[in-house]
Amino acid sequence: MKQADILKPGLVEIGESAEARIAAALADSPVLRALVTHKVNPMRTEQVRAEVAAGSSLPLQLDGELVGLVRRDNRAEGREDENLDAHTLLEGLCTKATAAAALQWLFEQQQIDPGDIDYIISCGEEAAGDRYQRGGGGIAKAVGEMCGCRNASGMDIKNFCAAPASALVTAGALVAAGLYQRVAVVAGGSLAKLGMKSEAFIEQGLPIIDDCLAADAFLVSSDDGKSPLLRLDKGAIGLAKIGASTGDEAIYRQLLLEPLEALSLTMTDIDKYAPELHNPEIMEHARSGDVAHKNYRMIAAMAVRAGAIQKADMPAFIERVGMVGYAPTQGHIPSGVAYIGHALNEIRGGRIQRAMILSKASLFLNRLTQLYDGVSFVLEAQPNSELREENLRVKK
Amino acid sequence: MLKSKKVAVFGERDDVAGLAVRHCVEAAGAEVVYETTSCFV
Amino acid sequence: MLVFGLNQIFNLRVMATTFKDGDPSYAGALGGIALGLKSYHIFELKDEIPEAVWEQEMAFKELEVEDELVEQICSMMREIRGE
Numbered sequence: 001m002k003q004a005d006i007l008k009p010g011l012v013e014i015g016e017s018a019e020a021r022i023a024a025a026l027a028d029s030p031v032l033r034a035l036v037t038h039k040v041n042p043m044r045t046e047q048v049r050a051e052v053a054a055g056s057s058l059p060l061q062l063d064g065e066l067v068g069l070v071r072r073d074n075r076a077e078g079r080e081d082e083n084l085d086a087h088t089l090l091e092g093l094c095t096k097a098t099a100a101a102a103l104q105w106l107f108e109q110q111q112i113d114p115g116d117i118d119y120i121i122s123c124g125e126e127a128a129g130d131r132y133q134r135g136g137g138g139i140a141k142a143v144g145e146m147c148g149c150r151n152a153s154g155m156d157i158k159n160f161c162a163a164p165a166s167a168l169v170t171a172g173a174l175v176a177a178g179l180y181q182r183v184a185v186v187a188g189g190s191l192a193k194l195g196m197k198s199e200a201f202i203e204q205g206l207p208i209i210d211d212c213l214a215a216d217a218f219l220v221s222s223d224d225g226k227s228p229l230l231r232l233d234k235g236a237i238g239l240a241k242i243g244a245s246t247g248d249e250a251i252y253r254q255l256l257l258e259p260l261e262a263l264s265l266t267m268t269d270i271d272k273y274a275p276e277l278h279n280p281e282i283m284e285h286a287r288s289g290d291v292a293h294k295n296y297r298m299i300a301a302m303a304v305r306a307g308a309i310q311k312a313d314m315p316a317f318i319e320r321v322g323m324v325g326y327a328p329t330q331g332h333i334p335s336g337v338a339y340i341g342h343a344l345n346e347i348r349g350g351r352i353q354r355a356m357i358l359s360k361a362s363l364f365l366n367r368l369t370q371l372y373d374g375v376s377f378v379l380e381a382q383p384n385s386e387l388r389e390e391n392l393r394v395k396k
Numbered sequence: 397m398l399k400s401k402k403v404a405v406f407g408e409r410d411d412v413a414g415l416a417v418r419h420c421v422e423a424a425g426a427e428v429v430y431e432t433t434s435c436f437v
Numbered sequence: 438m439l440v441f442g443l444n445q446i447f448n449l450r451v452m453a454t455t456f457k458d459g460d461p462s463y464a465g466a467l468g469g470i471a472l473g474l475k476s477y478h479i480f481e482l483k484d485e486i487p488e489a490v491w492e493q494e495m496a497f498k499e500l501e502v503e504d505e506l507v508e509q510i511c512s513m514m515r516e517i518r519g520e
Contacts, residue, residue: 161437245493245494246413246415246416246419246494247416247493247494247495247496247497247498248416248497248498248501249493249496249497250493252497276437278437283436286436287445287447287448288436288437288445289410289411289436289444289445291410291436291437294410294411294501295410297501297502297503298501300501301497301500301501304500305497305500311500329437331437334437335437360409362409362435362437364409364433364435365435370415370433372409372413397482397485398482398485401438402438403438403439403440404438404439404440405439405440405441405442406439406440406441406442406443406452407441407442407443408442408443408444408445411442411443411444411445411502412442412443412444412479412495412498413442414442416442416479416494416495416498417440417441417442417479419490419493419494420479420482420486420490420491420494420495421440421479421482421486423486423487423490424482424485424486424487426440433442434443
């Protein structure tokens with residue numbers, strides 16, 4: 001977070017007792033060390049303690065020890081703006097730092113030169129800005145700047161938990177249109193949702209297990225002849241239209257059946273569906289229900305309505321195309337896209353041919369509409385892959 | 397049974413949304429005076 | 438009256454009991470205050486809703502939610518109402 005902090009005076013201070021330890025840990029990390037671009041001048045521990053005690057700055061602790069602080073923007077233009085208090089800026093710094101870590105991880109893993117990225121789309125849960133534009137944006141370029149993407153521009157896409165799906169579709173469209181060749185899609189972690197479900201765990205003295213900030217990064221590029229394909233044919237993207245009825249059936253028809261019809265596929269042609277994959281160990285214990293399972297029931301109900309399966313076959317269908325949720329309660333991360341890395345491995349390994357990513361978004365939380373949204377798309381094996389040939393032969 | 401009743405509605409997005417419940421009870425003649433839809437995620 | 442669309446047994450019981458007898462944990466604003474309000478789950482009201490509206494808003498939900506869960510919810514709501 002200190003490396004993500006670009007203000008003078010800074011927003012984050014690291015205490016002298018911890019600075020060397022943190023610097024050594026960063027230097028040891030093959031991913032994070034690339035993000036260390038400026039030297040940190042540590043603050044005296046008494047000073048850290050005194051500023052936190054004075055009230056407006058928040059303490060940063062490591063294993064219970066005070067190791068630093070986060071402060072508000074104390075410059076003249078920021079002093080009276082509630083959007084620039086320590087808490088709000090900490091949320092922004094957390095999302096920027098974790099998104100940068102995820103993007104840097106992608107660069108390391110895939111041996112990508114950051115200078116080769118043309119465009120970046122940020123789709124995390126946070127919106128950054130000041131009182132005149134509190135959701136202004138700019139997170140994508142802030143993350144790209146931190147990761148050395150010198151040739152890229154970028155923008156932020158907001159769509160609640162479906163923002164990553166919307167961003168991936170947008171990235172695919174930008175590439176397919178020939179505007180850009182390599183678009184990075186990043187989503188930083190949500191501090192507000194860290195420990196979102198902790199209440200029941202605290203009540204019962206159990207360890208809190210939604211205990212991480214989760215971030216993701218994807219590269220969408222023009223067809224390399226090897227990587228799985230994002231289907232962008234006309235009608236292939238599932239949408240929840242404004243005019244759809246409030247009943248789930250109308251919405252799921254648009255999210256599942258219509259895009260599959262556009263691709264000349266049926267519901268049983270999809271090997272894995274990835275809806276909201278929240279970890280049920282967290283959700284059920286917090287009395288929120290197994291959200292992943294509920295989503296699979298909706299998918300299976302749609303398959304019954306479409307005549308693809310019988311009602312009695314719903315559990316077996318779910319067993320085949322579903323999975324147990326495993327993602328932390330970080331909103332945008334579990335919403336379908338948590339499975340994409342696994343889907344790519346499964347498709348490349350020939351174990352599945354197609355996966356459908358199905359995101360949902362509670363737009364009504366903005367208090368401006370009663371709608372909720374959904375976005376779906378299909379990832380598919382390359383047409384020349386052996387498995388696909390095999391399947392086509394079987395079908396013929 | 398619902399005719400002219402004042403009703404408070406508590407929905408949940410992944411169960412039955414408040415709006416769907418409202419459409420049902422209003423069609424049966426009730427007046428919805430409070431409606432909320434939780435989102436647990 | 439209260440009409441619920443949420444299907445979590447535990448939350449339903451707490452809320453329906455609170456609106457009838459007061460907050461069982463004595464923690465919230467209704468601690469010790471019995472409003473005597475009756476709670477129903479929308480699944481119980483099928484016969485009261487015009488068929489076309491039910492078909493549009495609820496029929497898919499009936500298919501989606503396990504029959505056993507619907508039965509469990511309905512019998513618990515009856516029990517809380519003292520029927």
